[in-house]
Amino acid sequence: MSVKKVFEKVHKYLSFVFGIFIVLLCLSGSILVFEHDIKNFQHPELYKVSPGNATFSEIETNIKEAYPSGKIDRIYTPEGPFGQGTYLYRVKEGKTVHTLSIDPGTGEINGTEGDESPFIVWLKSFHSTLLIPVYGIDVVGWIGFILAFILITGLYMWWPGIKRILQGLKWRKNAPNSYAKFSSLHRVIGVYTIPILLVITLSGALIPFYVTMLGWFGIDSSMPAEKLTLQPTPEGELPLDVLLAKIKEDGPNDVISQIRYPASPEKAIEFRTNRVQDPGFGSNRIYMNQYTGEIIGKQGPDTTPGWIVKVWLFPLHTAVEYNMFLKIIYALAGLVPVFLMFSGLYIWWYKRGKRKRSTVQKKDEKQKVLIS
Incomplete structure (x- = not known):
């Protein structure tokens, strides 16, 4: 044959x-x-952008007033593709997670993305896992x-x-x-x-x-857990605006797309950034001691072999950032x-x-x- x-x-x-x-x-x-685009069409009020430039402290004050027992878990900045010009704050309140759209000009809460279409939520799960538990993403x-x-x-x-x-x-x-x-x-x-x-x-x-x-080529892209383990100080965490200023000092041209708060006080805060030539998904990572402002680890094309592939995989597959x-x-x-x-x-x-x-x-x- x-x-x-x-x-x-x-x-x-x-x-x-x-x-x-x-x-x-x-x-x-x-x-x-x-x-x-569907989300924007359904809820245009979530993407209101006013003139001005609210600080992170002002935004956190507004969130604490609206959700006194809430804890900020993750922030998507206006420079990333997900908020479409607004901040997206993920706030945990017990077992409930609120995704808040924040006007970057005033710092006011536009609304919550919690009323996202159930069909879209189901479709995302189906597309990524075929609704198969545990191993679905591998099957896909x-x-x-x-x-x-x-x-x-x-x-x-x-x-x-x-x-x-x-x-x-x-x-x-x-x-x-x-x-x-x-x-x-x-x-x-x-x-x-x-x-x-x-x-x-x-x-x-x-x-x-x-x-x-990457492991097949002897490349370990993980960050050692012990390197990201911290000793909390009595003074507590530095304000987020201060931490971001230190990030900008280290890489003035880097664009911050995401901020991920640690699950426990002993873990480092994570900033996801992209270089000017990278798509805006924040695939590069900077780990910082939130008590001292010291950068304790980095992952990106400049520090981790093969990382450039990771930077481009999601944008190439989803087209979410494209016109x-x-x-x-x-x-x-x-x-x-x-x-x-x-x-x-x-x-x-x-x-x-x-x-x-x-x-x-x-x-x-x-x-x-x-x-x-």
Whole structure:
């Protein structure tokens, strides 16, 4: 059996077994590209931005008045992609978590994102885990690798050779029958969209396994727990504005996207930043002693080998930071595997019917020969 025939069978059977999961993940991903735009459309009042520049102390005072027993857990700054120009404060109050939108000009609370669409919440969970407990994210990652392999085998099967490559890039819309037209369209759409599909697919598939894969090359991207263990002081934590000023002294061009408070007083506060050339997800990390203002650890492209891949994985997969034009491109690209699956089913069904008809015809001919 030739290599092309082997790839054809692998391409077909992988598509049969995993096709429905691929279609569901692609459809949900195409919707989630517009997650923040949907939220903005549903609740425009959450994204009010007034003139001015409120300090973190002023914002914390307003939050304490509204949630006296609440504890700030995480902050997304206006420079990050999630708040769309506002601060997002995650506040824990017992077992309840409030995500507050804060006007950066006045420091006032615009509202809470707690009334986020239940469908979007469910869809995010489905897309990332297929609702499978514990190992769901790994399963989705492997399905991503399988989709990438299906795309690559499809590209191999399409390859017409250097001399006929231009012909292979044209849709045979004047083909003699509907099967030939559909088969040609299946191949052409697949070939034209394979670059962006591989970017989206592989970036998503690598997210769960990034740390493990770095380990294969002897790279440890984790920060030792003992290095982040602190001794609280009687004076308590320094104000957040003071800590941020020290971060700016260390890296004046770094943009702070997230601030993550420690789970216990003995742990370090974490600032997530990005360089000017990086996407604004705060994938680089700075750990600070919140009692002294001393920087005690860093993780990023400048300190950790292979970290640049981590910086780009999530932005490349989600397009959440991109403009509307690119989001539409991503959403349409997510629909392509859906078309490829159903067009592939049609091609298989047509060939199967043709083989059956051929078999019946041969049997009829044999019977005629025997009778005669």
